[in-house]
Amino acid sequence: MLSKFIFLYCALMIVTTGILAVRFRNPVHSVLAVLVLFFHMAGLYLLLNAEFLAAIQIIVYAGAILVLYLFVLFLVNIKEEIKTERFVANHNISKVIVFLVFMMLIPLLQTFHLGEPGKWTMDAIRQVTHTKALGMEIFTTYILPFEIIALILLVAVIGGILLARQEKQEGIMAQKESSGSLTKGGQK
């Protein structure tokens, strides 16, 4: 009974902050709403007995990824952002598409049934603790995907540095801009 209350509270907060994050005019407020959403998502993970993932959710998502978003948001001029239009011109079509997807996904739930249960019952996890159980799965059965994910992260780090680097071409860009061959977007 108590777990149902906790679930309903978390679900309500997730839906509310999700809608707020989409609707907020100020992008910094959007990021903060998503931060609250991630904390409640971690609460749901705790409810599902996945405490390691709850910790990862807070450390990686709330701690690292959202801070990255906040840093990049410094590019935006907040004073102008509050005044400009938030949505694209024909966003009513998108609303209809999203509503159709929602109405398509909900009836699909009735055809759903759970498959065969696996070997990690709650007692088995409790015996070896959750983090160790997850580690045993990752480092034995899923060792190859783990190595691939390490490679993906390495490529992402190198790619991020390459993309955001201050290039020497900047001088060339400035020349192009002054000669007028580079049209600025949105000012036509």
Add this chain to the structure above:
Amino acid sequence: MIPVTWYLVLSIILFCIGMYGFLTRRNVIIMFLCIELMLNAANLNFVAFSHYLTDMRGQVMTFFIIAVAAAEAAIGLGIVVALYRNRRTVYSDEINELRG
């Protein structure tokens, strides 16, 4: 016990919110944020299945998805920075030329 369909319904709602934001917002950074919402909906599904099937595989997948989301955020925001440097805008409907 909470029925597993509750988690699935919440996941569908969260996915639709993320999709709505991605399709409608003009700001590219908020669009990336909405992708994170959709990834979180998938994560919630995986963890719920993992719990109700008493299997660890779903949580391993969630672990990998979080790593991919971190990589995606780094690359995506790097692209936004490069875009802003070239075009001085972060609005998706103002980026309407293929010629850089």
